[in-house]
Amino acid sequence: RDSVAWHADRERYHHEDPVVAILSTGAPRALHIRPTAGGAARSWRLGQGDLFVMGGACQHDFEHAVPKAAHVDGPRLSIMFRHNLADWQPPSSGTYNQV
Template identity: 40%
Template sequence: MHFDTLGRSVQQCLAPDQLALWPAVLDQAEAECLYGQLKEQLNWTQPELTVFGKSHPIPRMQAWVGDPEAHYTYSSRPFAPAPWHPLLQGLAQQLSAFFKQPFNSVLANYYRDGKDHMGWHSDDEPELGPVIAMISLGAQRDLAFRPRGPGASFKVALPSGSLLLMGPGLQQGWQHGLPNRARVTGGRISLTFRQVKALRERA
């Protein structure tokens, strides 16, 4: 991966350590190759989540990968990680070294086209560490942010090969989501690297 010296803030109202964008940590050839390999090799699933008493398949495909103890709960449903894919483990090690922040797991989301999306949410589950690093591959999509309290919403364009850092405090003050984009016909894979507390470490 190719890091700028500091990255850059993508929203003036947020500190650079809360939200920063590296537009091209992977060049286009690397990003395209990685996208193709992960699309074919990861075990993509489409789990159902229960909302207001009704079960619905999530509007995207996903794969949870990481260390054996990195169990994760989303929308009251537990997820056990699949073993590391070598490419993802290599990326996690590089990101951990650069940010001096351990990452023991990654949630991979595959958006097959612009109809697949992610609703408003915050990654503020108690087992998650304070920092999330997201690599985007494939079709460019916008990640939208809105404050939990007063303030203005905004969007960040995420080109293929980019890295977005969501730092300490962001999840407590903001929600984010990936809106529908009917004109987008290509697929996108997002890789959100996380540090998940082991079950034995949780209070």
């Protein structure tokens, strides 16, 4: 997949302020962040080895996205790190990836 639509990760966690870290490897790509209450988006260009951490109330107050790009400089892999509680269970509705 070459893009990710606007979203927040708060519904996937069973604690109030989840921490999500994104490790970017490969070709650079843009990451956009915008307030859920409205307002201008900000953009960062994440490249090889960049780590972007979203903590505190970020998943409640902001959404993030990786927009489609007309041209990319090469392959990219984004590795997500999330803190989950050991006793967390997915809600009965929705789709969740399980490993």
